[in-house]
Amino acid sequence: MLKQYPFALKTPFRPGALPGDPTSVSGLWFIFSREKVLVQMIDRDSLAVSARSPESLGLPAAFTRYLGRHGTIDCFVAELAEPADGCEAPPGMQFRSLRSLFGATDEDIFSLAGRALQIIHWHREHHFCGRCGTAMVDRSAELARECPNCSLISHPRLSPAVIMAVVREDKILLAHSPRFPEDMYSTLAGFVEPGETLEEAVGREVWEETGIDVDNIRYVASQPWPFPHSLMIGFSARYAGGEIRIDDKEIDAAGWFGVHELPLLPSKVSIARLLIDNFITTQTGKKA
Ligand SMILES: [Zn+2]
DSSP, X not given: OOTTSTTSOSSOEEXXXXXXXXXXXXXXXXXXXXXXXXXXXXXXXXXXXXXXXXXXGTOOEEEEEEEEEETTEEEEEEEEOOOTTOOXXXXXXXXXXXXXXXXXXXXXXXXXXXXHHHHHHHHHTOSBOTTTOOXXXXXXXXXXXXXXXXXXXXXOOOEEEEEEEEEETTEEEEEEOTTSOTTXXXXXEEEOOTTOOHHHHHXXXXXXXXXXXXXXXXXXXXXXXXXXXXXXXXXXXXXXXXXXXXXXXXXXXXXXXXXXXXXXXXXXXXXXXXHHHHHHHHHHSSOO
């Protein structure tokens, strides 16, 4: 069981192939219209994904696929074929952004919805073979598409990114991105480049963005981040030298923050906050 690890599903999940026609089966349906998922309103603060297939709701699906079994429940993903003005949700249901599910559904359902959205993104972007241009077809036995002409196989795309809490004595290095709200600071992060180890990526990102050298790089946790297909790999690192010099491209401010002078922090939806909370816990001895 992996449920003690952050961001891991609490109930076991078995991906796999389901024989037969998924449109006729009930279970949990992650039904997307563009980037939004169809949910049922339970009450003001609580949502559930559809227990019914698009077909049984009268919604035309362009793509359906079995996702796997969550505990004893079969899960499916579907992308709706929509008119130009978008699909209308059935009565009592809404299309909601994935982020708005966080805190309003079970954590596992939020994670599975992210998994479903990544599969939709991949499927949407791999209609044709990247080598010969022939239309790709789904493989039934695995989550992959195959070119019937040249046999090229495409698996869902994942982009690994490192994210790190850099600590200098009793302070943590946080940075402000132009994309953030004005007062919000977060940990540094960046994509892994071809040929790099994860530790090299941590050292390079911190140095490129802030001019700081680090050592004692230690893995902490990982988080799938379906916006659109990242895998965030979280580390802690120790300050080893240098003074802050910001690159002005990805970030526009950075600084060292003690536990009693922290700025506005990212929400608990992201691993950035877990890394910062770990720092707070280490400094105060209290769970953040
Ligand atoms: Zn091909």
